[in-house]
Amino acid sequence: MTKFAAMARPVGNPALAVFGTTIFAEMSALALEHDAINLGQGFPDTDGPAPVLRAAVEAIESGRNQYPPGPGVPELLDAIAAHQERFYGLRVDPRREVLVTAGATEAIAATILALCAPGDEVVTFEPYYDSYAATIALAGAVRRTSVLRFPDFAVDEASLRAAFTSRTRLVLLNTPHNPTGKVFTRAEIDLICSLAREFDAWVVTDEVYEHLVFDGLAHIPVATLPEMAERTLTISSGGKTFSTTGWKVGWVSGPADAITAVRAVKQFLTFVASGPFQPAIAVGLGLDDSVYAGLADSLQAKRDLLVAGLRDAGLTVSVPGGTYFVIADAAPLGATDALAFCRELPARAGVVGIPVSVFHDDADAARTLVRFAFCKKDEVLREAVQRLHRLRTT
Numbered sequence: 274m275t276k277f278a279a280m281a282r283p284v285g286n287p288a289l290a291v292f293g294t295t296i297f298a299e300m301s302a303l304a305l306e307h308d309a310i311n312l313g314q315g316f317p318d319t320d321g322p323a324p325v326l327r328a329a330v331e332a333i334e335s336g337r338n339q340y341p342p343g344p345g346v347p348e349l350l351d352a353i354a355a356h357q358e359r360f361y362g363l364r365v366d367p368r369r370e371v372l373v374t375a376g377a378t379e380a381i382a383a384t385i386l387a388l389c390a391p392g393d394e395v396v397t398f399e400p401y402y403d404s405y406a407a408t409i410a411l412a413g414a415v416r417r418t419s420v421l422r423f424p425d426f427a428v429d430e431a432s433l434r435a436a437f438t439s440r441t442r443l444v445l446l447n448t449p450h451n452p453t454g455k456v457f458t459r460a461e462i463d464l465i466c467s468l469a470r471e472f473d474a475w476v477v478t479d480e481v482y483e484h485l486v487f488d489g490l491a492h493i494p495v496a497t498l499p500e501m502a503e504r505t506l507t508i509s510s511g512g513k514t515f516s517t518t519g520w521k522v523g524w525v526s527g528p529a530d531a532i533t534a535v536r537a538v539k540q541f542l543t544f545v546a547s548g549p550f551q552p553a554i555a556v557g558l559g560l561d562d563s564v565y566a567g568l569a570d571s572l573q574a575k576r577d578l579l580v581a582g583l584r585d586a587g588l589t590v591s592v593p594g595g596t597y598f599v600i601a602d603a604a605p606l607g608a609t610d611a612l613a614f615c616r617e618l619p620a621r622a623g624v625v626g627i628p629v630s631v632f633h634d635d636a637d638a639a640r641t642l643v644r645f646a647f648c649k650k651d652e653v654l655r656e657a658v659q660r661l662h663r664l665r666t667t
Contacts, residue, residue: 288410295403296631300615309619310657312645313627315451315597319650321516321557322564328556329520332549341548343540345373345524352555353524360483361494363502369529372536375546376521377481377510382408383539384477384506384525385445389414393442398428400632400639402451402479414442420638423600424591426453428461437468443475444468449482449492452632452644453600454593456490466501475531476501480509481523484565486595487573496527506531511554513597514568516648520550572597572647575654579647582658587665588643597648600629604641606665611641622664624657 283290297314304311320326344350347367354367365371374380381404389395391413397405399418409416419433444465448457457465469476476495483492496505510523525535576592579599583590588601603626608614611628619625629642647654 286411288413289407292403292407292410296627297403300619300625300627303616303619304625307619307623309623309625310649310653310660311625312647312649312654312657313615313625315513315646315648316518317516317597317648318653319516322560322568324560325511325515325517325553325557329550329553332552337549337552339548340545341373341551343545344368344536345371346548346551346555349373349522349524349551349555349558352558353526356558357507357526361497363494363496365526366529370532371524371526372532372539373547373551374523374525374539375543376512377479377508377523378404379521379539379542379546380508380510380523380525380535381405381445381477381479382411383535383542384508385409385414385443386412387534387538388475388477388531389442392440394438394440395443395445396433396436396441396474397445398447398450399634400452400629401445402447403632405445405447409445415440416634417441418634420633420635421450421453421455422638423602423642424589426450426455426591428457428464430464433464434468437472437474439472441472441474443477445477445479446495447479449480449486449593449595451482451596452598452627452629453591454596454598456486456492456594459493462493462495462498466495466498469504470500474504476505478505478507480507481513482596483509484514485569485572485597487569487576488594490594492595503528506535511557514565515554515557516568517550517554517557520547520554522547522550522554575647575649575651578651579645579654579658582654583645583661586658586661588661597646598644599647600642600644602641603643606661608641608643611639611643614641615643622660624660 300313350367357363389412393414417436506527512518587605615628626643629639630636
C-alpha cells in the first residue's frame with residue numbers, strides 16, 4: 274500500500290507544472306504538419322560570417338573536441354573582455370569576471386539559481402522570454418512584473434515602482450527586448466537603475482541582441498552607468514549576432530564574487546559545452562566594425578520588408594528597434610484570441626507566428642498580438658506575407 278501511495282504522486286517538479294510544453298515546440302510541430310512557413314522560432318535560415326564558420330571547422334579538425342576548461346577557453350574569455358572594452362568601455366578581468374555558458378539561456382538560469390533563494394522576488398517586464406518565468410519558479414522565487422503595452426511598449430513608472438518590495442532580490446532586464454523588439458531608452462534604464470539601488474537589488478541584463486539595433490538607436494549596457502557595475506551581471510551570446518544559434522555559446526560577466534556563485538551552479542548544469550565553437554565565437558567577437566554594421570543593416574532591411582508586408586495584409590504593426598522580431602495586432606484578420614488564432618494559422622494560411630499572450634501574466638494585455646520573426650531569407654518573408662494577404666481576402 275505504501276508503494277502505491279508513493280507512486281500516486283505526480284511525476285515532475287511541481288514548480289514547472291504550469292508551464293507544460295513550450296509554445297515553440299507546439300508551433301514548430303504545426304509548421305511541419307502543414308508545411309507552413311515558420312516565422313515563429315527566432316533562428317536565421319542563413320549562415321553567419323565565413324571567418325567564424327571556418328574557425329569552427331579548424332577547431333574540430335585540430336582536435337579541440339573534448340571538454341573545454343570550466344570557465345571557458347582562454348581565447349574566448351579574452352575576446353569577451355576585449356569586446357566589452359571595445360564597444361562599451363567596460364574593463365572586466367577575463368579570468369575572474371567572465372564565465373562561458375551553454376548559450377544565454379543557461380547563463381540566465383545559472384544566475385537566477387545562484388542569486389535567488391526561495392521567497393526572493395524577481396522584477397521583470399512582460400511580455401518576457403519564456404525561460405525567465407520557468408527559471409524563477411525553479412529557484413522558488415516570486416515573479417513580479419511590469420507590463421509593456423502595445424504599440425510603443427513604454428515603461429510605466431508607476432507599475433514598475435509597484436513591482437519593487439523589500440523582498441526584491443534582482444531585476445531581470447532584456448534589452449533589446451524579446452518579444453517586442455523594444456530598445457530601452459536611457460531614461461527608462463536610469464529609472465530601473467535608481468530603483469535597483471534604492472532596493473539594493475542586483476540587475477541581470479540579457480543583451481543577446483546587443484548588436485542587432487536599428488534606425489540609429491543605441492544599446493545601453495546597464496553596467497556602464499554610474500554605480501551599476503558592482504551590482505550588474507551582463508549576459509550575452511554569439512548565437513544571435515553571428516547567426517549560429519545552434520552552437521549555444523553564451524557568457525555572463527560581472528563582479529568576481531557573483532561570477533564565482535554563478536559558476537558554482539553552472540558546473541552542475543552542463544559542466545561545460547560547445548568546445549570547438551568557443552574559439553570560433555572568439556574570432557567573431559574580433560571582427561571589424563563593418564561586419565557588425567552589415568549584420569544589423571541586413572536585418573533592418575528584412576524588418577522593413579516584413580513590416581510593410583504585414584501592414585499590407587491589414588495588420589497593425591509595432592516597428593521594432595532591434596532583435597529578430599516584430600509584433601502585430603491580428604484583430605483586423607478576425608483574431609479575438611491570439612493563441613487560438615496562431616494554432617489555426619498554419620492550416621489556414623500556411624504561416625506560423627507566436628501568440629504574445631503566452632509571454633504574459635496579464636494575457637489581456639496581448640489578447641490579439643502575434644510575434645513574427647524576420648530573420649529569414651527575403652523570398653521566405655515575401656511568400657509569408659502573400660499568404661497572410663490571401664487570408665485577409667478570403
